[in-house]
Amino acid sequence: MVAMITAVVLTHNNETTLKRTLTSIRWCDELLVIDDFSTDKTVAIAKQYKANVIPRHVGADFAAQRNFGLKKARGDWVFFVDSDEVVSGGLKNEILEAVDNPNVVGYYLSRVDYLYGRRLLHGETGSVRLLRLAKRDAGQWQQPVHEVWGVDGPKVVLREPIFHYPHPNVAQFLTDINWYSTVYATYLFSQKKKEPQWFIVIYPVAKFIINYVVKLGFLDGMPGMIVAMMMSFHSFLVRAKLRMLWQTRGDST
Numbered sequence: 001m002v003a004m005i006t007a008v009v010l011t012h013n014n015e016t017t018l019k020r021t022l023t024s025i026r027w028c029d030e031l032l033v034i035d036d037f038s039t040d041k042t043v044a045i046a047k048q049y050k051a052n053v054i055p056r057h058v059g060a061d062f063a064a065q066r067n068f069g070l071k072k073a074r075g076d077w078v079f080f081v082d083s084d085e086v087v088s089g090g091l092k093n094e095i096l097e098a099v100d101n102p103n104v105v106g107y108y109l110s111r112v113d114y115l116y117g118r119r120l121l122h123g124e125t126g127s128v129r130l131l132r133l134a135k136r137d138a139g140q141w142q143q144p145v146h147e148v149w150g151v152d153g154p155k156v157v158l159r160e161p162i163f164h165y166p167h168p169n170v171a172q173f174l175t176d177i178n179w180y181s182t183v184y185a186t187y188l189f190s191q192k193k194k195e196p197q198w199f200i201v202i203y204p205v206a207k208f209i210i211n212y213v214v215k216l217g218f219l220d221g222m223p224g225m226i227v228a229m230m231m232s233f234h235s236f237l238v239r240a241k242l243r244m245l246w247q248t249r250g251d252s253t
Contacts, residue, residue, distance in 0.1 A: 003099040004029045006075030006136070010065055012036035012058065014083040015045060017165065022049040024087040027096075028079060034069050060183045063141040066149075073136055080132045080149075084165050085111075091160035095133060098158060105153035106134035110161040115223040123217030123227055124210075129157060145183040170226070177234045185241035194246065200239045208232035 007028040009021060012035065022031065022045070031051035035043055036058040046053045054072060058065045070078055077099045081087060087095075091109070098107055109132050113125040120126060131149045139151035167173035195203075211217045212228035220227070 003077055004075040005077045005079055005095070005099060006030040006032055006073035007079045007081055008032045008034065008066070008069035008073060009046075009051075009081050009083055010034050010036070010058070010062065010069070011038060011042050011046065011083045013038045013040045013042060015041040016168070017084045018042055018045050020086055020165075021081060021083050022046065022051065024092075025079070025081055027092055028075075030073065030075055032069055032073055034065055034072075036065070060186070061144040063144055063147040066141040066147060070136060070140070075136060077133060078136050081162070082164070086163040086165070088160060088163065091158065091162060094158050094160045098133070098156070101156075103154060104156050105138045106131055106149070106151040106155040108155060108157040109133065110157070111164050112161045113164045113166065113227075115167065115227060118221065118223045120220050120223060120227065122219050123212065123215050123224055124231065125227060126215065130162075131155065132162070133158075144187050145180055173226075173230055177230060177237065181234055181237035182241060185238050185245060188238070188242050189245040189249070193242065195239060195242065197243065200236065200243060203239060204232040204236040207235045 005028045007025045007030070009018075009032070011018060011033055015038075025031065026049055031046075031049055033046040033051045033053045035046070035053055035055050037055055043053055056065065056068055066080060069080070079095065095107075098104070108129045111125075111128045111130055113120040113128075131151060134149060134151045138153055139149060141147050142150050167176060208228050208231075211231055212225065217224040217228045
């Protein structure tokens, strides 16, 4: 039997990027869009591609949203693609061959980021590996943000990358970082996570040095500098917000 593949895309006001994403995965047997009540043309675009669109509030829990997609998917394999990602023809062919392997239950994808027209080859984005393709019943997604697919069984890294086109401008980059850092800090607080006060300063500085110098982010020019600074700022915001949560809701350290 030929394995059936369901592509799951989480959306919220993604009209500017969704066409490119859905065009690149229209070869999948089922397109499933879990939409967080978009107010733009996202839903209309998804329906143009004959996607099954299901409205559901994300509620600051992306793992729950992805697990909902797993529950609704009909395919033997589920392929999670973000609404700002593009699947190349090479990756498509590799996936179609990979799902016939009976000895593997999940596949990692490398991801290539493009920022303001430049491909990022260095920094932390240059070595990203994401578990995005797996058998439907192989495991559940965990952690509300920066979520991880807990798949049990043999897993392999595919050769061909998925292309990522995030943050169309610096303003959007900052908006995203502010929102994600709030969600992540809230999650860490719920897990009773505490860190020394000096982490608020030292950790972001160390992260910038690792991304920009150790991992050669400077070779990516100005986009590499922007990414290193933004990732450092994200680290600062998470720890500062976590500290404030302990001061306002729990014990002060």
